[in-house]
Every structure is written in structure tokens, then in C-alpha cells.
Amino acid sequence: MKDVLTTCVYCGCGCGVYLHEENGRVISSAPSKKHPVSRNNLCVKGWHLHDFIHHPDRLTQPLMRKNGKLVPVDWDEAFAFTASELARIRQERSGDAVGFLASAKCTNEENYLFQKFARAVLGTNNIDHCARL
Amino acid sequence: MAGLATTFGSGAMTNSINEIENAQVILVTGSNTTEAHPQVARRIFDAVDRGAKLIVIDPRKTLLAKRAHIHLAIRPGTDIPLLNTMMRIILDENLADDLFVEMRTENFHELRDMLFRLDCQEMAEIIGVPLEKIRAAAQIYGRAQKAVVCYCLGITQHICGTDTVQSIANLAMLSGNVEKEDTGVDPLRGQNNVQGACDMGGLPNVYPSYQRVDVDDFRLKFEKAWGVSLSGNPGLTVLEMTHGGKDGPVRAMFIMGENPLLSDPVQEKVRETLTNLEFLAVTDIFLTDTAELADVVFPAASFAEKTGTFTNSERRVQMVRRVIRPLGQSKTDADIIMELSRRLEYPMHYQSSAEVMEEIAMLAPVYGGMYHDRLEGSWGLQWPCWDREHDGTPFLHKYYFTRGRGRFVPASYQAPAELPDGDYPYLLSTGRVYHQYHTGTMSRKSTLLSREAGEALLQINPLDAGRLSVRNGDFLKMRSRRGEIKLRAELTDQVREGEVYTTFHFSEAPINLLTIAAQDGKSKCPEYKICAVSLEKRTEG
Amino acid sequence: MVLIMTNKYILKKDHLVPLLRQLGKEYQLVAPLENKHGDTLFTHIDNLDNCRVDLENQPQNSLKQFFFPQQEVLFRYRNQPGVSYEFEPAKSREDAVLYLGVRPCDLSAILYMDVVFLKDFKDPYYQKRRNNSVLVGLNCNTPFDNCFCNGTKSGPFIDYGFDLQLTDLGKYFLVESDRSRGEDILEKLHQFFELATEDDVKDQYQAYLESRGRFKRQVHVDLAMKNLAEGYVADGVWTELSERCQDCGGCAYICPTCVCFSIYDQQQSATEGERIRCWDACTFSGFTRMAGGHNPVDSSIRAIEQRFRHKLQFDVKKHGRPSCVGCGRCVEMCFGGTDIIRFINMACCEGM
DSSP, rough: EEEEEOOOOTTTTEEEEEEEEEETEEEEEEOOSSTTTTTTTHHHHHHHGGGGGOOTTTOOEEEETTEEEEEEEHHHHHHHHHHHHHHHHHSSGGGGGGGEEETTOHHHHHHHHHHHHHIISSSSOOOEETOHH | OOHHHHHSSSSSSSSSSGGGOOSEEEESOOOOHHOHHHHHHHHHHHHHHHHOOEEEEEESHHHHHTTTTEEOOOOTOOOHHHHHHHHHHHHTHHHHHSSHHHHEEOOOOHHHHHHHOOOOOHHHHHHTTTTTHHHHHHHHHOOOSEEEEOOOOOHHTTTTHHHHHHHHHHHHHHHTTTBTBBBBEEOOOOSSSSHHHHHHHHHHHHHHHGEEETTTTHHHHHHHHTTTTOOOOOOOOOOHHHHHOOOOOOOOEESOOOOOHSSSHHHHHHHHHHHHHEEEEEESSOOOGGGGGEEEEEEEGGGGGOOOEEEEOOOOOEOOOOOOSSTTTTTTTTHHHHHHHHTTTTTOOOOOHHHHHHHHHOGGGGGTTTOOOHHHHOOOEEEOOOOOOOOOOOSSSSSSSSSBBOOOOOOOOOSSSSOSSSSSSSEEEEETTTTTTTTTTTGGOOHHHHHOSSSSSEEOOHHHHHTTTTTTOOOEEEEOOEEEEEEEEEEEETSTTTTTEEESTTTTSSSTTTSSSBOOOTTOOOOOOEEEEEEEEEEEO | OOOOOOOOEEEEGHHHHHHHHHHHTTSEEEEEEEEETTTEEEEOSSSSOOOOOOOOOOOOSHHHHHSSSEEEEEEEEEEEETTEEEEOOOOOSSSOEEEEOOOHHHHHHHHHHHIIIIIIOOHHHHHHHHHTTTEHHHHHHHHOTTHHHHHTOSSSSOOOOOOEEEEEOOSEEEEEEESHHHHHHHHHHHHEEEEEHHHHHHHHHHHHHHTTTTTTOOOOOHHHHHHHHHHHOHHHHHHHHHHOOOOOOOHHHOOSSSSOOEEEEOOOOSSSEEEEEEEEETTGGTTHHHHHHHHOOOOOOHHHHHHHHHHIHHHHHHHSOOSSOOHHHHHOSSSSSOOOOHHHHHHHHOOO
């Protein structure tokens, strides 16, 4: 049972939100009073920030398309196939035949690693995200 | 954000969110602030309660517009004529800040020459607002000691978005309303970490901290740091990738936590592109419409399951903290990238996200002083933050613009790419609603949020609805030159006759089947705010 | 207020932590803790030596979430079509919880929740947690900026409803008990307590008088209640408030007495699922929308009206008290200034 201060994922305001965890489940969201943006309140989305975390539709295992359908596979198979496909296209064409979409919902660190992956590993600057959408 | 970068040298909010409540005049344009940025709207309401004047420029009568002292209900797409007319009035009435223009800006003569060729009355007719009302707004803004302009995607999602942003910057510089506390130009970012994704180089033309890939010094710096040779050619933008079609320039894509099938314009084109790729990998927390087309889907950990940072609209870098372990077998995106990188013989050895941030601080100057231990013990730091000693920057452009002098870049009216006509008589704008977020992958999972706003509604003026014999809740068939969807009508006087509005949150009513492929030449921002549609009542339900 | 002479005791401030350590052997402890970010929240104490109990500032949350969580699994269900339905009640915590530092407003709010959840229909989830609770109150010597419990008659001091109650007399706490569970603690841990003198009781009364003089706001709750009941509140009041409301629901969620909820089934698979109860707010339009789309509360104007009438008129009629305890939490947090103080001030201007 604990309250963890984190940052809301819903808009560019960046409210400080306490997520309340009990028995491994996040059961409530509440604003931080002293946080300079949230100042003790959240919008309706922020107050319901915990709702999607444990939703039964969450993906919990890797999927791969086999005979036209997405089926669960283990991580090793998903990684191996992805790595070999990217390597194949990089070799047959060039890294510029691969496009990367980074995410405004992921962390800075993940976006940094993602663009580093695109640029350093695939050798392409084909990386963008939905900044304009 | 290309517009602000050209004029000021930096494309971000010049103020902090909390400064807005101290402004004397707040001009809001192209932003449905109460629904899309509630915390900003709260500051605006507070400021108004304390006596600040509020000017709202919006074709729709939004909640904020109802509380405005002056609501300029312009015709969609006429922002540039309006801003130019306001500037002309400011010049005519000697409200320009001559000293500021002289000391801090350049290229003023070009703007002035353009403004003096302007016929204000003619402009007012294009804009659809009486000149006297525009004059009143210009006087209020021009006379303010401290004035803030907030704008959002209502400005940028037009073919002339960049030019409009530059015009806003022109207005602010002309009246000296920038470079001070509680004063400035504030683009409100739509998504939680859109600022960070840009800062981190999630863009085709720049490395982290906006260091251009086609400048050798920067490229060499990153080649040295990463130990590989890098391409100096700017890459493709999102629409160049997703609108490539069957024989597009990219043959494989790796998409991290995005849903372009719903968020990008002209859905059929995006679908054609994605389904014809040789390989598509998607990481996401849910099986989105895009993920359903993938060859490999990686289950990602949600924000509650990882540690890192987000950067908000006011450039504040703050901690995201792990609350629970990744659900099921899901992994953080960082772990997924690192493992793939290892298998492609470029091992990345990071023990923690703090270690990644150390590398960022080394390579991205504006993040130079961002370290997790500093962020842990504070409410975050606002970039630029040059080093460990630096306390961050609440407002930008103090003493000088990032690019040196602010540059006036005059712009003229460009008619939207597609306007209503006999076949498609209604003008459609798209945007967000309060209870939902982006393509709805997260917010629609909330039972209560979905109860409040569970499906796409088409806002339509009651008079138009009467002509179509449509009542509240009736289904409509909406068609554009590109596609057709059905959705329910919501009768409201928020929208004027001839104009309709809806959202892109709902995959059942994929509005981007209808939207136009036109985009801004500079920012590549799609024109989501204007396209022509026809409406018809659907009887079969 | 009349102070009834009961057995009152003295607890030295130095002995508070040692007392809590002893109580921690029998109870889970919850107290206002100032965390490393500087916010004060009612929090479970994991380690008494590694936390700062903050009895100076108002906790930003009330105790509502501890008795009535924002989201709670009521039970899990399994359906084997044609064979059986199985219901598995959610496991709830059995351990007794001691809540320290419960100010009169929050205590009064719990007494209101008791009325809702225990008076007619007995909510088993609430009842269990309530039966397992020990409330250690804290009288308020210094009301905070937005406090108006003097207007709602729920503070700044209270003389009922607690198990134990502390009054800060400077060097030490005066300790009172109102129920047997409090008596038990006084008896069992008697080494911490010594009998109070007549002077201590006089000091307590003095502290109460001084506290009454420290309210920063004048909020005429009684007048607003009267005007509401007599129909003096003009429609323009609701219209203006609704135009300010940004529909966040924050006022209801932060309110210690707002206990509206929604119940829904979250399907996990074709045959299994969970029934979940979650907080709701009467200002949300979906709260009153009926099947077929008709909404008896047909606009945000009426929703706002409903909210304030419920608190200051309907509950007064039904339960003899307003369902506002004057804690002030909803005031500065409101996005548009639609808060209850603004309403009361507006309602008081009518009919005066």
C-alpha cells in the first residue's frame, strides 16, 4: 500500500499525480497539492488516470502474425524475427527503407533510445512522431 | 512549431503555465483550452477573476469564448488576415513598442510595408467579424503591459499554420509583449510528452536538443559519442512515411506507442501503406487499430510500470515513477529497444533510465543539467538547463531571443485547400473533447470517461439540423471527397450555420477517412481544421 | 459548545511516537505524513522512524478513500454457461486500523458517511472497515485559509464521534475519549497518560475560543441554507456557476462527504469478470442520464444546482445536517471558481 507521485499522461500540462497502489493494483489517482501545475486538482481524465492500467485488454504477451492471424509467441521468437527482418531490409535495401515512429506517450529516455536505435543501428533519419496531430 | 523557431529561435512556450494567471491581457487563439488544457484554462479563469481581459479567437462559441470580454468568431482559416489587421491597427494607433522593435528585432520594414498595403475593411469582410470588434481587441492587446498569447492546434493544423504562428509572433514583438515574465507566446502542446519527443530528436531533421543532422559538427559529435557513422540526410516525416502507399519509400516500419491509422489524415492511404509494408512492428499497451496490422506486436509496460521523465508544455522535465511491476510479460519500451539493438550487434548497456538521462545531458545542451537525482528532489526543471548548477528557465528569451534578434516574417492570407461548395456545403473542423484523449486507446478504457463521452458526436447548428430534419442523437451520414462515415448529431449553438465539428478519438467514426491530405509546406502539419463535407440524415440507424 | 467533564488525560508530545509504536503492534497506523515532495497526505505508516507525522498542516486527502476507496472490486464472477455461476467476494483487509490526526471536519464527515452507508441499508464493505477503525481526533487550534467548519457547525473543536481525541495545549496534548475503544487504549497503555487538571481543561476551552477567532473567511452557511429552503436563490446564480464549471469532478472526489458511486462489470474474459464500484460525481451528465438518452438533470446548470441543494438543503431536511463539513478542500482547487464558498456568498446576497 503506497502513494507514488508521478506525471500524468493525458495532456501537455504535466500534472503531478499520486497513484495509490494496493496489493499490486493501482486503485486511485489524486493530485499533488504543492505541485506547480496540478495545484491540488486534476481534470476529469487525470482523476481517472488509473482506470486503463489494469484493463483486461492490456497486451501481456508478444504477438506474431502467422497464417494471417496474430498469435501469442514468446519474447525470444518475437525479438529474433524482428531483428532478422530489420537486418534483412537494411542489407537488401538500406536503413532508409525503414521508418520509425517515436511516441509522445513514451518517456524522454525511451524516445532517446528509439532515435538512437534508428540512427545508429539502422543508419536512417526516418524518425518522426505525431507532434503535429 | 517551425514558426516560432524561425522568429524567436526556439519553438516552445515562452512562459510557465503559472505565469499566465498574472497576465493583464490573455489572447487565446485556436485553442479549446477548457477541454484540451484544463490547467491552463484554470489560470485564465483566475486571471479574469483578478481583472485581466480575455480575448478569444475561435469560430466556435466554446466555454472559454463565453467568458471572454471579446470573442472574435472568425471564419475558419482567416487567422492571418485577423492578426495582420490587428497589427495594422496597433501601428495606426501608435501602440507599437518602437523601442523594443528597434532594439530586439529585425526585418521590421518588411512587415510594415506589408501592413500599410492592407485594407482593413476588406480584411474584416474576409474574416467575418466587424472591424470595430477587431479594433477593440487590438487596442486591448496593444495597450497591455503584460500580455500572453496562447495558441494550440487550431492554429497549426492548417496549410498556412507556420505562417500563422509567425504572424502571432509578429504581433507579440510589435507590441513588445514577449521576453518578459508573465508575457509571451505560448503554444500549448497537445500530448503529454510531445515536447520531450521533439527534444529527444524524435524528428527526421534533428538530433536531441534540435541539433541538425545535416550540420557536420553535430553529426560528428553524435558519431563520436555513439561510435558509428551516421546519415547526414534528413529523413522522412510521418506523412511521407504513412502516405507512401503501395510503393512508398519505406518498406518496413517500427512504431512505438502511436496509432497513425486513427491519428493521421486520409485513413485509406495510411491503411494502404501499412498493409503493403514488408514488415511492421508495433509496441503498445493495447492492441490498437495500427497494431492489428502489424507482423509483430510487443506488449509494452504502461507509464505506471516504468521510471523516466516527461517534458510538459512549459518545458518542465519531470519524473515518471514506477508504481507496479510490468503487467504479465510486458516489458518497458526501453528494454525492448535495448534487446533488439543487442541482437542487431549494437549492444546498449544501460542499467537504468537515470543512466540514459546522463547520456542525454552530455549530448543535448538544453538538457545539460537534467539528472534524475536533481529531478527527484524538485518539481522538475525547465529547459534550457545548461548544467548541474543551473536552475532551469521559467521563461524564455530574457534579454535576447534565442536566435539573437527576433525576426519579423510577414505573411498573407492563404485560402484553405478545400472550402465548402455546392456538392459539399459544410465546413468540417476536427479536434478533441474533454473526456477523451487522442485516439482513445487509454481514455476509452475508463468506464466513467466513456460514459461521459462514449461516441463521436457531430456538433451542428440547430438551424442546419432543422434543414436536414435531424434531431439530437439522430444518425447522420457525413461524406467528403475522400470517404464517408456515420455518426450522431449533437445540436448546439457552439457552432455556426454551415460549420460542423467532431473528434478523432473514436475508431467507429474514423474521421480521418474524410480529412484532406493537404498540409503545411514547412511544418508538414495536416490541415485537420478545414475540409468540405456533405450531410444527410440516415434513416436506417 | 458545552464541554462535558469526563476523564481527561495529558500526553507529553515526546511520548506521541512511543505511543504510536505501541499502538502499531495492534493496529495498522494511518496518519497525516509529510512526504519527500512536501505534500501532506493521510498515509499508511510503514516505518515510524522513517516518516514525518504532520499535525500542523491539513492533509490534502480526507479519510474517505480509506473507508470508501475510489475503485473497489466488490466480487469476481465466473459463469460456466448452462452449468453454474460462481461469485467470489473480494478479499478485504481484516486488520484494525488506527487513524491519527482526524480533524473535526473529517471526523464529522465520517459520521455523515455512517448515516449513508450504515443507517438504512448497511453496506458490508464500508461496515467492515468502519468496525475495524479507531479514530484519534485532533481539535483544530488554527483553522486553515479556506476553512469554514464554524459555519457548518462541525468544528473547530468537536466533542463526540471520536474514540480518542487530542487537543494541542502547547507543551502537551489533552486526551479525551468518547467510546469504549478509546477507553480501552487509555487503560491498556496507561503508562503514557496522566490525569489532567482543572487548569488543563480551562486551557482547552481557551484554545477553543482562540481558534474560533482565527477563521479567515466569513461563510454564512446557515443563511445560504435558509435562502435555499425558502426559494430565494435566483436562477442566475446557477447559470453563472455552471458557466465556470469545467466538469472535472474534483470537488466531489476531494469532498469528504461526497459518496456518490457507480457500479460496473469489468469483463475479463468470455466467462469471467469483476464487479467494480467507483467514485462518481453528480455534476457529470452521465450520472443521471437514463436509458434512451433522456436526462432529468438536463443541463450543467441543473447539475450544479443539484449538487449544492443536495449538500445544503436536501440533506438538512433528511438528516438534520448539511453534507458539507467546511473543510475548504474544494475551494482553491476548483478550476473555475464554482466552489461552495462562492455559491454560499452568492446565495447570501439574495433575500438579504
